[in-house]
Amino acid sequence: MSDSAPKDSARKRKRVLIPAVGVVVLLLIAGVVTTIVHSRGVGLAVDDLTDGLSITPSGVERVSITTTDPGELHRVTVHVDGQPVEAQRADGRMTLTGVKLGEGEHTLTVRADNPLPWLPDAEVERRFTVDATPPELRVDVAEAKSPRGPVTVRGSVDGADSVLIGDQRVPVRDGRFEASLASVPMLIRVGANDAAGNAQHHDVAVKVTHPGMRGVHMSAAAWATASLRDPVLAMAREGRIDTVQLDIKDESGEIGYDSQVPLARQIGANRNHYDARAVLDELHGLGLRVVGRLVAFRDPVLGKASWESGARDRVAQNASGAPWSAHYGQYAFTNFANPEVRDYNIAIAKEAASLGFDDILYDYVRRPDGPIGQMAFPGLTTSAEQSIVDFLRDNRAAVRPLGAYLGASVFGIAAHSPLDVAQDIPAMSAHVDYVAPMVYPSHWGPGEYGVDNPNARPYEIVRASVADFVRLTEGTGAAVIPWLQAFSLGHAYGPREVQAQVVATADAGAPSFLLWNAACAYGSAGLEPA
Structure with a gap:
């Protein structure tokens, strides 16, 4: 018995070991088989969609489903929220083109049958949210x-x-x-x-928003004249004005300083009445604003040079093709529709803004007054009114980045007769920082705005006309800064008449103003310190 017991124990140990060895072998074999299946089976990938992602409805179409072997795409099925969907197969991938999903949470399930039936199918699941509502x-x-x-x-x-x-x-x-x-x-x-x-x-x-101003007009030649310049500087020091309007290019077509604009130099427009940088430094040093008045389309210098050089489309013409003149003189008006004329004025405006003028205030930014049927503007493809508006639009885009405000001087009658000179006030106001209506009492006829004798009743006519411009510019962002009369024409104008206009414009809702006197003599203006 002592000999047999150990033998039985050995046999038992062998029986235990053999199964153990068998298990190890089977596991190793299983490991080999798994590796082979993985290398030969269907490997799935879902691109551009991670768990928890929010996407737009169109974002569903960017989801791309691929397999390690594109030839196995036929084994892939796609479900959204448990329902099968038709995915499009092309270029070795599947997409959800045409799948329409509503807002909310969704589950995408992609499954591929494994080619070895005893192994599980490949499966990828993504939970995501469709969001179609913008911020x-x-x-x-x-x-x-x-x-x-x-x-x-x-x-x-x-x-x-x-x-x-x-x-x-x-x-x-x-x-x-x-x-x-x-x-x-x-x-x-x-x-x-x-x-x-x-x-x-x-x-x-x-x-x-324009800060407003109390200013006076000064021509370039007047600024070069001490007897006219010094009283204006005295008014500034006394606080009676805070702005000087200095001509850049005037009605004669002459430029007051040494412009570097090539066409200005070519046609001889420069007059060098003042050094622009020096004047700007001086006036800014006194705390004054400087408005550069730029006469646009009344320009006999450019008109004559253009006509004589053969560039006749730059000139406003009469119905027979000759230069339009009327009471302004030959070559007086250039063609507002001509791109070269427009570019010339914009170039001067940009130069002035770069020099440091605070405002560019256009004057004669209109067609000539008179019957438009007797005029011709080569190249005009729209209404005259719209052409003027477009010119101002292009100007503000040009001078705004250079730090300058843009204004437009307009006829007083344009408030109710815009076609007379192609000045549509509401349309223009959308593209300027202010309009400057010329509401001089001497320029109104009897009965305008119900005033029997406007020249003798400056308060009444100015208040009524300025109020009309305030109404027309409402909601455009443009201020109203009227030109007031500081000269005598048919009626003596002194401090009382000037002050009546200043009060009238403030009462009409536009407290700023510019005074006009062609002689640039303001000793009788009677302005009170602000």
Whole structure:
């Protein structure tokens, strides 16, 4: 018995070991088989869709399903929320083109039959959310203190963590955003994107409110004359005015300083009455604004040079094709529809803004007065009124980045007779910072605005006419800064008459003004210190 017991124990140990060895072998074999199946089976990949992702409805179409062997795509089935969907097969992948999903949570299940039936099928599942609602974006204000900047943009947004203002990304805190930009464009694009990729944007016009002024007109030649210049500087020091309007290019077509605009030099328009930079430094040093008056289309220098050089389309013509003259003289009016004429004036405006003029104030920004049927403007493809509006639009886009305001002097009668000189006040106002109506009492006929003798009743006629312009510019962002009469024509004008106009324009809702005296003599203006 002692000999047999150990033998039985050995046999038992062997029986135990053999199965154990067998298990190890089977596991090894299973490991080899698994490796082979993985290398020969269907490997699935779902691109552009991760668990928990939010996407737009169109984002579903960017989802791409691929297999390690494109030849196995036929084994793949696709389900959304447990329902089979038809995926499109092309270029070695499957897409969900044509699958329409509503907003909310969804589950994508992609399954591939394994070619070895004893192994499990391959499967990928993704839970995601479809979001079709863009952020709610509101821009409260995009406003600059001056065209020289900065501009402040404020607003609110729901559904986004940041907004893009121009090219600047701005964080959102408690649903609000605010940013300050150094430069002042005409329009600022404010946009927001949510996590799904929904976008909302607004193109916002930048509001630049003119600060107002109390100014007087000075021609270039007058500024070069000490006896006329010094009283104006004295008025400034006494606080009676805060602005000097200095001519850049006047009715004669002459430019008061040494312009570097090539066409100006070519046609001999420069007169060098003043050194622009020196004058601007002096007046700015006194705390004064400087408005550069730029006569646009009444330009006999350009008109004559153009006609004689063969560039006749630059000149306003009569019905027979000769230069239009009427009471202004030959070659007096250039063609506002001609691109070269427009570009010439814009080039001068840009130069003046670059030099430091605070405002560019256009005058004669109109067609000649008179029957339009007797006139011809080569190249005019729209109405005369629209052409003038487009010219001003292009000018503001040109001078705003250079830090200058843009104004337009207009006829007083344009408020109710816009076709007479092609000055549509509401349309023009949308593209300037202010309009400057010439409401001189001496220029109104009896009975205008119910005033029997306007020249003798400056308060009544100025208040009525300025109020009309305030009404016409409402909502455009343009201020009204009228030209007032500081000269005598048919009625003696002194301090009382001038002051009556100043009070009238303030009472009409436009407290700023510019005084006009062609002789640039303002000793009898009687302006009180501000």
